[in-house]
Amino acid sequence: MNRITDLHAIVPAGGAGTRLWPLSRAGRPKFLLDLLGTGRSLLQATVDRLDPLVAGTVVVTGERHADAVRAQLPGLDAQDVLAEPSPRDSMAAIGLATAVLAQRHGDVLVGSFAADHVISGDFAGALEQAAVAARAGHVVTIGITPRGPSTAFGYIHAGRTLGLEGAPDARAARGFTEKPDAHTASRYLATGDYRWNAGIFVARAEVLLGHLSEQLPALHDGVRELARAWDTPGRAAALAEIWPGLERIAIDHAIAEPVAAQGGVALVPGDFAWDDLGDFDALAEHLVEEGAGADDGAPVLAVDAQRPLVLGADRAVAVVGLDDVVVVQTPDALLVTTRAHAQAVKDAVGLAREAGREDLV
């Protein structure tokens, strides 16, 4: 495993993960949680994974979480935690980090990696091919080999092989799609040409910023100006002036989709295990089916109840007559649902807000 010495990792750490409530909260978001019981939070595991592979890592997070991020990552320089005054979606976060890295290091490679996904297997091999394709001028995404026709993820459509030396598996990315319905997902899988979109993008800093300049010049100019001020006493003033006006847009819409349409995006297949742990169904897949840690020691008495997922319980839990139930206890809340309803958990957070219980949100 060789370090890619010209690649800097960007880890956008945002999003509350309301489908994992009551574990995740606005003030204690998913990326700070040790959901798999490994002893490391998802953010820590992400940085642990990247650290030996790249020249350095910056984390972009909300001001509210910056202290918690620094506390979880004592090995990171303070200057490598970039704090956003308010959420402006992934393009502003990644654009700012890219511009700051370009300002600090010149036209290095940058790669963005979500703070709250779980990856195991040969990640390094895919990253090396991605770096090769990025040096050649592509915006490179790593497309995950689908485990099944999931409707929970976006897909990337792979085209012709690029024939790059050092990146034999790199193909042109024909396009990106939103989460499909079940029929469409099955059709995608049958072609063999679709892969899951894990939100991993690798590119030369100036290539990425060049595309941003072309697609969204105001956003480009904003992050460039912020980057020039970032490591100076003028940072706060620049943030106050520029940040609130930046467009809220995801990098997928801002760059990946339009640049793919122009033929500028490459796809490197990722055959490693990947999950976004998006809800308790995904979490149960890891904790119940793979038995990768399971509950916290509270005894579970299951009567006519298959595959219970019990988390956080500080007392004995009996489940009677319910398959695939999800029981999650925290000091101030208790969630009872089933894996089939995992996506609807976010609506409980909405109800709590409507009930004036911001303390639960």
Next chain:
Amino acid sequence: MNRITDLHAIVPAGGAGTRLWPLSRAGRPKFLLDLLGTGRSLLQATVDRLDPLVAGTVVVTGERHADAVRAQLPGLDAQDVLAEPSPRDSMAAIGLATAVLAQRHGDVLVGSFAADHVISGDFAGALEQAAVAARAGHVVTIGITPRGPSTAFGYIHAGRTLGLEGAPDARAARGFTEKPDAHTASRYLATGDYRWNAGIFVARAEVLLGHLSEQLPALHDGVRELARAWDTPGRAAALAEIWPGLERIAIDHAIAEPVAAQGGVALVPGDFAWDDLGDFDALAEHLVEEGAGADDGAPVLAVDAQRPLVLGADRAVAVVGLDDVVVVQTPDALLVTTRAHAQAVKDAVGLAREAGREDLV
């Protein structure tokens, strides 16, 4: 509402109520619990109901619970709580209390009333007719007008009207049946001649003891001998000698069924509302459907979830995608089930025992 001055109430207070676990425990049985949130336990509500209608009340309970019973019923004389050294089923309990009452008061009327049922409506009217029929020499049961073809209760088959002055509704009881299947229950209801068996029996003390002497002479002789020793210094010695040898049998099998077959049992219809609160389904009928108290103030966030029953929660409870769910929290246990599986809750208690968790039982 006139007091029936020759009627003494016997309240057998036994049975853990394992289908109401984790609220009910071996050491904190159902009858001691305020399941309906009225501020009175089921035992207290039973005695409250009987007290203005009868000459006096005795409670028969296990030694383990005698102190708790006395504490809940400070208005009862200490001598009116009869403590059993070990459970010997309802015939021994009611037989002992009847013999003690006969010893103390002569051939009074006695009536047995479960400690853990809930009754509202015109109970007094039925009791008055029952007393009339009992004075005439019958063993009298009060048969509850069925609310539907329940498979959770035993039934009593009513025969010809007895034509008793003062008890115009009294009929001969042709027989008692165990809990029927759904088809049989529907057939029973279609005849109009079947009523639910609430375990209420009223008789002259000497009539009841006479039947016992005929059916089970050893059990009769045992409770008579215990009664003679009861209010003397010889009680403990008599209990130690006699109690362990008494036959374990329910009063239904010991007296009601054989005496009904001889034509000696009368049935008085009870048109009051009655329930044995046998499981969380029955409890939900009161707490959720009738809204008679419901949960304990913990907010319930229900997303795509009809009629949740949440009890004992000390934190917010979110239920997502489950109808008729039952969530019961105590300091050491959490139960998650549905009303349809309410009868299986007792199996969780069995699992706890198998797991060596006697503390949860």
